[in-house]
Amino acid sequence: MSEPRKINASQLKKYASELKSGDKILLTGTVYTSRDAAHKRIKALIENGQKLPFELENAVIYYAGPTPKIGRASCRERV
Numbered sequence: 001m002s003e004p005r006k007i008n009a010s011q012l013k014k015y016a017s018e019l020k021s022g023d024k025i026l027l028t029g030t031v032y033t034s035r036d037a038a039h040k041r042i043k044a045l046i047e048n049g050q051k052l053p054f055e056l057e058n059a060v061i062y063y064a065g066p067t068p069k070i071g072r073a074s075c076r077e078r079v
Helices: 009-018 035-046
Strands: 005-008 026-029 032-036 058-065
Touching: 005 009, 005 035, 026 058, 032 035, 035 058
Parallel strands: 005 026, 032 058
Antiparallel strands: none
């Protein structure tokens, strides 16, 4: 197994095209964690040309919300 790649959030755009699903990275820098409702508010602010309450430039937003169920098993159980 190869070592995880070390990437700072400010470098993510530079390396995004090289990353594939399943690649392991060690991410440093500014990472905001939010759920679905926060994403909806962020989207609305951007669409309305309003200022965000935090700086997104060189940062990452990590989605941490509920996983929808598929049939009887959740997505997590199917992996």
